Amino acid sequence: xxxxxxxxxxxxxxxxxxxxxxxxxxxxxxxxxxAIGCRAGWDEMDFVSLSVxxxxxxxxxxxxxxxxxxxxxxxxxxxxxxQGESARTMRQVAVALxxxxxxxxxxxxxxxxxxxxxx
Amino acid sequence: xxxxxxITLHRALHAVWKAPRGPGALSAxxxxxxxxxxxxxxxxxxxxxxxxxxxxRAQLARPENPFLGADAYNQIFTMHGTxxxxxxxxxxxxxxxxYLLPKILGARDLAFPRLSAFGYWCYLxxxxxxxxxxxxxxxxxxxxxxxxxxSSSTYTPGVNADVWLLGVTFVEISAICAAVEIVVTILKxxxxxxxxxxxxxxxxxxxxxxxxxxxxxxxxxxxxxLLELERAFDWPFFDPERGGASLLWQHLFWLFGxxxxxxxxxxxxxxxxxxxxxxxxxxxxxxxxxxxxxISLAFLSFGLWVHHMFTVGIPHLALAFFSAAxxxxxxxxxxxxxxxxATLMRGRPQMSLPMLYLMGFFSVFILGGLTGVMLxxxxxxxxxxxxxxxxxxLHYVLIGGFVFPMLxxxxxxxxxxxxxxxxxxxxxxxxxxxxxxFHGTFLIMHFTGLxxxxxxxxxxxxxxxxxxxxxxxSIGSFVMAAGFALFVVDIVLQLRFGRRFRRNPWGxxxxxxxxxxxxxSYNFASLPLVTSRDPLEDNPRLGADIAAGKxxxxxxxxxxxxxLCVDMVSGEPDHVLLLPKNDYTPFLMAGGLAVFFVLFLxxxxxxxxxxVVIAAVFGWRWLWSLGxxxxxxxxxxxxxxxxxxxxxxxxxxxxxxxxxxxxANAAFFGSxxxxxxFLWTTAxxxxxxxxxDIDLLRLATLAAGLAGAGVLARLARRxxxxxxxxxxxxxxxxxxxxxxxxxxxxxxxxxxxAPSPVSHAYGAITMAVIGYAGLHVLLGVxxxxxxxxRHLFGYVSAVRSADMRGAEIWQAxxxxxxxxxxxxxxxxxxxxx
Numbered sequence: 040x041x042x043x044x045x046x047x048x049x050x051x052x053x054x055x056x057x058x059x060x061x062x063x064x065x066x067x068x069x070x071x072x073x074a075i076g077c078r079a080g081w082d083e084m085d086f087v088s089l090s091v092x093x094x095x096x097x098x099x100x101x102x103x104x105x106x107x108x109x110x111x112x113x114x115x116x117x118x119x120x121x122q123g124e125s126a127r128t129m130r131q132v133a134v135a136l137x138x139x140x141x142x143x144x145x146x147x148x149x150x151x152x153x154x155x156x157x158x
Numbered sequence: 159x160x161x162x163x164x165i166t167l168h169r170a171l172h173a174v175w176k177a178p179r180g181p182g183a184l185s186a187x188x189x190x191x192x193x194x195x196x197x198x199x200x201x202x203x204x205x206x207x208x209x210x211x212x213x214x215r216a217q218l219a220r221p222e223n224p225f226l227g228a229d230a231y232n233q234i235f236t237m238h239g240t241x242x243x244x245x246x247x248x249x250x251x252x253x254x255x256x257y258l259l260p261k262i263l264g265a266r267d268l269a270f271p272r273l274s275a276f277g278y279w280c281y282l283x284x285x286x287x288x289x290x291x292x293x294x295x296x297x298x299x300x301x302x303x304x305x306x307x308x309s310s311s312t313y314t315p316g317v318n319a320d321v322w323l324l325g326v327t328f329v330e331i332s333a334i335c336a337a338v339e340i341v342v343t344i345l346k347x348x349x350x351x352x353x354x355x356x357x358x359x360x361x362x363x364x365x366x367x368x369x370x371x372x373x374x375x376x377x378x379x380x381x382x383x384l385l386e387l388e389r390a391f392d393w394p395f396f397d398p399e400r401g402g403a404s405l406l407w408q409h410l411f412w413l414f415g416x417x418x419x420x421x422x423x424x425x426x427x428x429x430x431x432x433x434x435x436x437x438x439x440x441x442x443x444x445x446x447x448x449x450x451x452x453i454s455l456a457f458l459s460f461g462l463w464v465h466h467m468f469t470v471g472i473p474h475l476a477l478a479f480f481s482a483a484x485x486x487x488x489x490x491x492x493x494x495x496x497x498x499x500a501t502l503m504r505g506r507p508q509m510s511l512p513m514l515y516l517m518g519f520f521s522v523f524i525l526g527g528l529t530g531v532m533l534x535x536x537x538x539x540x541x542x543x544x545x546x547x548x549x550x551x552l553h554y555v556l557i558g559g560f561v562f563p564m565l566x567x568x569x570x571x572x573x574x575x576x577x578x579x580x581x582x583x584x585x586x587x588x589x590x591x592x593x594x595x596f597h598g599t600f601l602i603m604h605f606t607g608l609x610x611x612x613x614x615x616x617x618x619x620x621x622x623x624x625x626x627x628x629x630x631x632s633i634g635s636f637v638m639a640a641g642f643a644l645f646v647v648d649i650v651l652q653l654r655f656g657r658r659f660r661r662n663p664w665g666x667x668x669x670x671x672x673x674x675x676x677x678x679s680y681n682f683a684s685l686p687l688v689t690s691r692d693p694l695e696d697n698p699r700l701g702a703d704i705a706a707g708k709x710x711x712x713x714x715x716x717x718x719x720x721x722l723c724v725d726m727v728s729g730e731p732d733h734v735l736l737l738p739k740n741d742y743t744p745f746l747m748a749g750g751l752a753v754f755f756v757l758f759l760x761x762x763x764x765x766x767x768x769x770v771v772i773a774a775v776f777g778w779r780w781l782w783s784l785g786x787x788x789x790x791x792x793x794x795x796x797x798x799x800x801x802x803x804x805x806x807x808x809x810x811x812x813x814x815x816x817x818x819x820x821x822a823n824a825a826f827f828g829s830x831x832x833x834x835x836f837l838w839t840t841a842x843x844x845x846x847x848x849x850x851d852i853d854l855l856r857l858a859t860l861a862a863g864l865a866g867a868g869v870l871a872r873l874a875r876r877x878x879x880x881x882x883x884x885x886x887x888x889x890x891x892x893x894x895x896x897x898x899x900x901x902x903x904x905x906x907x908x909x910x911x912a913p914s915p916v917s918h919a920y921g922a923i924t925m926a927v928i929g930y931a932g933l934h935v936l937l938g939v940x941x942x943x944x945x946x947x948r949h950l951f952g953y954v955s956a957v958r959s960a961d962m963r964g965a966e967i968w969q970a971x972x973x974x975x976x977x978x979x980x981x982x983x984x985x986x987x988x989x990x991x
Contacts, residue, residue, distance in 0.1 A: 049726040059457035066461050066479065071835065073476055078839040096475075125727060128355040128446045135450040140457075143486055147461065150478030157473045 044122040047129050054118065054133040057110055058140030065103030065144050069151065072099055077157035096151040103148065107141040164705040167683045167713045174714040175266070175679040178740055185740040187271035188679055192278050193257025194575065199282060200250035205642075206289070207241035210234050212639055215599070219632035221620035231616035232299035233318070237292055239302025240322065243418070244329050245285045247560060251425045252277070252336040254567065255364045259340065261574075261670040262358045264349025264688060266680050266721040267737050269342040269811040272744045272780065277335035279748030284328030287755060291321040298322035301614060303415065304385070306396040306407040311389045317759060320389060323382040324755045330375050330382075331751070337375075338818045340368035342811045345726045346735075349669070350710055351688040353729040358668050358691070359448055363428025366452045367421055370459070372818060374417035376826035381410030384833070384926065390763065393915045393922035395833070401919035403841040405470060406833055412463035413829065420459040422556065424452060426563035427494055430516060433570055434498050436666050437513040438505025441692070444497040451490035451497075458487045468539045477536050484534030491527060495520075510664070511585050515566035518593045522562060526554030529604070544614075547607025550600045557596060565592070565645065572649065573663055577675040578656030584648040591641030598634020602627045661701050667692035672701040684709030684796070685722055688729070710795045722795070723804060723811065733807035734793045738783070747776035774940075781944065784812070785960065787952040806957045813963050820971050827975050830930060831982060834923050838986060846920035848913035849987045856903070856911075857984060861977060863900030867893045867938060868973035874945070875966040881956045887949055890962075893969055894942035897935050900976075904932040924983050931976035941968045 076082060076092035084091040114137055118130040177186040186192070213234050217226045226234065256274050260267055268274055291297045299318050300309040309319040344365045348357070384395045385407060394400035396407050435442045442448070461483035468477055498520075507513065529551040533539050542548060573579055606627040611618065618624055662671035672694055673681055686709040690696050697703070707713055711720050711734070719737040724730060754769025790803040804810040838844055874889035908928045913921035945965040948954050954961050 047727050051727070055453055056457075059454065063457055063460065066483070070476060070479060073473070074836075074839045077473065123728070125353045125355040128449075129727075131446040132450045132453075135447065136453055139450065139454050139490075143454075143458065143483075146486055147479055147482040150475055150482060154475040154478050156475065 043120050045120055046123040047121045047125045051117070051121070051129065051133075054114055055129075055136055057114075058107060058137035059143070061103055061107045061110065062140045062144045062147070065099065065107075065148060068099050068103070069096055069148055072096060073157075082155070082157045090155070092157070093151070093155060100148040100151050103144050104141070107137075107144045110137050111141070162707050162713060164683065164702075164707070167705070167707050168678065170714045171680040171683060172678065174717055174719055177679060182740065184745045185742045187275040187738060187740055187744065189256050189260055189268045189271060189274060190677060190679060190681075192271070192274045193253050193255075195278050196249050196253025196256060196281070199278075199285070200246050200253055203241050203245040203249070203285060203289075205646075207238055207246055208639060208642060210238040210241065212635060214238060215632040215635040217616060218618075218628050220629060221618050221622075221625055223617055226616060228616045229299065232614075233292065233295075233297040235614060236298045236301055236322075237288075240288065240298060240326070242556075243302060244326050245281075245288065247422045247556070248333055248418075249281050249285075249329075250564060251367065251422065252281075252333065252340075254425065254429075254564075254571075255340050255368070256336065257575075258571065258670065259343050259361065259364065260347070260721075261673065261677060261681055262360055262668050263344065263347065264352060264669045264682065264685055265343070265347045266682060266685070267347075267719065268339050269347045269735070270339050270815060272738055272741055273335050273339050273815075275741075276744035276748055277332035277339070279745050280335070280751065281329050281332040283748055283752040284325050284332070284755070287328065287752075287759070288321060288325035291318070291325075296321065303411050304407070305411075306385065306404045309385065309407075310396060320386065320759055323386045323389070324759050327379055327382045327386075328751065328755050330379050333371055333375050334819070334822050337368040337371035337822070338815050340364050341372070341818050342815045344368075346723045346809070346811050346814060347721060348724050348729055349682075349685045349688055350722060350724065350731045351729050352724065354727050355445075356688055356691050356729065359431045359442060359445065360425075360428040362449050363424050363431065363452055366456045367424045367428075370417050370421050370424075370456050372822040373460070373825045374414050374421060376414075376822050377410045377829040377832075378414035380826050380829045380833070381407055381414075384410075386758075387922070387926070390758075390761070391915075393925070394919050395837075395922050395926075397919070398842055400917065401837065401841055401843045401846055402922075403837055403919070405467070405840070406836055408467050408470065409463070409836060410829060410833065412466045413460075413832075415466065416463040417456075417459045419555065420455055423559040424455070426519075426560045426567075427452075429563045429567035429570075430498060430519060431494070432668070433512050433516060433566055434501050435505065436570075436664055437510055437516075438502050438507045439665070440501060440505030442497065443500040443504060444493075445691070447493055448497050451493040454490040455487065458483060458490065462487060465534060465539070468536050469543045474536075481534055481536050485531060488527065488531055495524070511580055511582060511589070512566040512570040512664075514586065514589050515562050515569060518589065519558060519562035519566065522554055522558030522596065524558075526551060526556075526558045530555060542607060544612055545607035546603050546611045546613060549613055550603035550607060553596075553600045553603075557600075565589075568649075570664065571670070572652065573656075573659065574670060574673075574675050574677055576653055576656065578652050578658055579663055580648060581651045581656060584644060584651055588641050588644035588648055591644060592638055593641075595634050595636070595638025595641050598637055599631045600634075602630050602634075606631065662694065667695040669693055669700075672704055674701070674705070680714075680719075682709070683707055684712035686710075710797060710799060712796055716793070720793075722801075723807070723809070725809075731795065731799060731801055732809060733802045733804050734795060735804045735811065741780075741783075743776050743780045743783075747773050747780065750774075750776060778944070782948075785948075785953050785958055789955055789957045805960060808959075810960060812960050813967070816964055816967055820967065823971070824975070827930060827979070830923075830926060831979075834927065834982060834986070837919055837923055841919060843918070844920070845987065846913070846918045848918070848921065850913060850924055850983055851911050852907065852984060856907070857980065860900060860903045860907070860980060863896050863903060864935070864973045864976050867896035867900060867935075867942075868969045870896060871942060871966045871969035875959070875962040878954060878959055878962045879956055883949070886954070886962070887946065890942050890946045890949065890965065893965070894939055894946065897938040897942065897969070897972075901932060901935045901939065904928055904935060908932070927979040927983050931972075931979050934972040934976060938969050938972045941965045 081092040082090045177188050177191045344361050387393045394402040396402045464480040465484045609623045611624045683705050684707045721735050722731045723733045723735045750769045750772030754766045757766035785805045792800045792802050795801050870889045870893035874886050877885035915922040915925040942965050945961045948961045
């Protein structure tokens with residue numbers, strides 16, 4: 040024991056929803072930004088051979104993938120300190136959910152890389 | 159350790175917990191009574207919805223059938239969907255949850271028994287309004303999803319659509335109440351030692367489902383409010399000729415509607431997960447994986463709503479997001495199916511009656527899931543949209559994923575209610591009739607749809623290839639109906655002739671079977687210490703030990719209704735919850751709301767406020783009955799455990815309940831903001847001709863008022879924590895005054911500066927945002943006034959701080975949302991004008 044072990048507490052339940060909250064934020068942001076970009080005519084403005092709309096959506100997409108991946112590091116550190124009866128299952132569930140959410144973010148936003156425009 | 163004979167304990171507890179009979183039954187709040195009422199009422203509505211389905215199938219049995227006219231058919235298919243979704247499926251889930259939760263969690267009742275009772279009366283009154291409209295020939299007739307513009311006053315000038323909008327909203331109040339009840343009960347009201355990871359998986363399923371209800375129902379409630387405002391007061395949210403958008407309704411409806419499918423499926427899947435290990439004589443495989451799958455499913459289900467709108471002209475890229483998410487959702491569903499299959503493979507399955515229904519569930523639901531993946535693909539969806547293929551798919555999902563598991567659950571848990579076992583030969587015949595009738599009806603309906611037959615047509619020409627499949631579907635539906643009738647016969651026979659038993663007839667390992675059957679009003683004579691997920695397997699004599707008072711809070715020595723509240727994660731006891739006695743307040747408060755909804759339906763808008771006043775008076779009375787005027791002494795819970803009473807505990811359920819109500823409220827507000835942004839970016843004729851005219855000084859004054867009310871409420875709570883009664887009172891009074899002045903400022907903004915809500919959707923949605931802020935500020939005045947009154951009458955102290963914390967949380971929420979709303983309506987015209 041390193042002496043930093045502690046039981047799972049109520050605020051640790053955050054890790055059960057953190058990954059998919061990032062997914063939900065990314066999904067909403069992509070859908071909303073796409074509508075705003077189409078309304079503002081960003082799909083008809085070019086920047087470095089791609090439309091501004093595509094740049095904006097790709098940026099949001101990558102930002103959410105980064106955020107989802109970044110959750111994993113603190114989760115490993117924090118969940119590694121959990122001890123007690125609930126620790127093992129909670130760790131398993133939290134890690135599985137964080138990774139599943141990251142995969143979901145990559146999958147559901149991927150169309151921004153291949154589809155274009157507001158039609 | 160208690161040495162009192164079990165019968166003595168039983169008599170003492172029953173004297174305190176028993177439900178009243180006769181007219182006093184209206185005051186009953188016990189979870190078993192309220193849960194049973196929900197379940198029975200839901201099954202009555204199921205029977206009505208089933209009769210309507212038979213009328214539909216009779217009409218479609220042959221081409222050009224004169225049996226029903228178009229108007230009657232429109233009302234019947236609309237009512238069939240409405241009754242099945244809103245008055246059967248969701249209330250049945252609520253009823254099962256309310257009835258079962260304390261029993262599987264080792265508690266004596268729910269966190270807020272009066273809230274459940276209030277929810278039941280809202281459901282009953284709302285459902286009765288909807289049903290009465292059918293008897294009067296003015297039932298809703300625009301489809302169960304009420305699409306605009308068909309449901310707008312131009313095309314539905316009568317009260318038909320109003321009945322739906324008001325009735326369903328009334329019923330949804332019940333759903334929100336049940337969701338708060340379920341979440342708080344699962345998180346706080348469990349027996350000692352039941353950590354989150356020792357909870358039965360059914361509780362996880364219900365926890366996630368209730369969380370989804372809190373976020374999914376508010377968009378529908380908002381949509382209903384906006385459409386009713388359009389119909390009653392001509393605010394054109396959905397009228398494209400005045401800057402509105404019909405698609406806004408579809409978005410709000412399906413923001414609710416798709417998660418709703420999983421809200422219905424998840425509790426049923428919880429029943430499947432509970433029953434399979436029992437009848438396979440083994441433990442569930444993959445507890446942790448199932449928990450992860452449920453939570454994933456809950457989130458992903460909120461990213462699918464547009465797949466109901468693939469054909470409305472949304473850009474391809476947006477469709478691709480939703481198509482991808484629609485395919486993704488199959489993964490967590492499949493994880494559960496694999497866990498169930500693995501459990502069956504590991505165990506020794508017994509084909510008992512509940513297991514028979516589970517096998518029906520597997521075969522039907524998996525087919526429904528596969529056609530769901532087909533419909534998730536945009537090109538196929540375009541071909542099959544609005545055909546009978548979709549009708550077949552949704553019935554495979556809903557009957558397969560909900561009705562079959564609930565029939566299994568009914569067979570499994572009904573003996574707990576009745577104390578008798580089913581009469582097997584009858585129930586097996588019922589299963590086979592339902593199963594074969596179901597496939598006879600809906601399997602061929604896929605082909606009817608692929609042959610091109612559209613939904614919601616009251617008749618069709620002969621010779622299109624639809625005649626034979628429709629006839630087969632109709633015959634199948636009558637076979638299925640006979641099966642359901644036989645199921646009811648089986649229940650009657652069980653009640654009358656079923657073999658009696660004492661405990662645990664199926665060999666379950668959860669606490670629900672550690673009590674005598676029929677379950678007593680108090681559930682457990684004492685509350686056990688749980689040390690694993692299968693307490694009855696650890697100690698097969700646990701039921702007898704509980705009855706002998708060997709657990710915590712044995713009997714009713716203080717003549718109070720007591721149960722344990724625990725730490726959310728570890729399950730360690732942290733206080734004793736004193737539950738309310740039977741009370742007419744929930745019935746009377748729901749009655750007040752019924753007065754409001756009925757008078758509003760009859761366009762008596764001003765008089766309808768009388769109902770709101772009645773509800774508010776009883777709501778105040780309800781709150782006033784909480785707490786005490788002196789700091790309570792800790793209670794002896796037995797086994798050397800001394801715990802505070804809930805109103806002296808900081809983690810009491812009341813504040814948690816308020817937070818979850820506000821979570822639902824935030825979902826409502828978020829949907830309103832979505833509506834505002836949607837209209838700005840998508841609706842025709844924007845930007846609007848008249849923009850909100852507000853000067854910086856007035857805006858700063860409003861912002862200062864909102865922030866000031868929030869800060870002062872916080873200061874009042876902090877003063878209370880320090881025992882400073884004078885500053886507590888002054889800060890509370892200041893918060894109330896700041897709210898009052900802000901309310902006046904918002905009123906002036908609405909009356910003097912805001913554009914007309916009638917001429918353009920911009921004015922309507924802007925007024926809706928101001929109205930939301932104003933309503934919350936008004937309630938903030940009431941909250942702080944209430945806390946002030948409680949202070950004056952001695953109900954508040956540093957220990958008894960719930961009133962102060964409630965006021966603080968409300969004022970903070972109001973400040974945040976109202977400031978966000980004001981920022982939006984002030985900044986948007988500049989950004990996008």
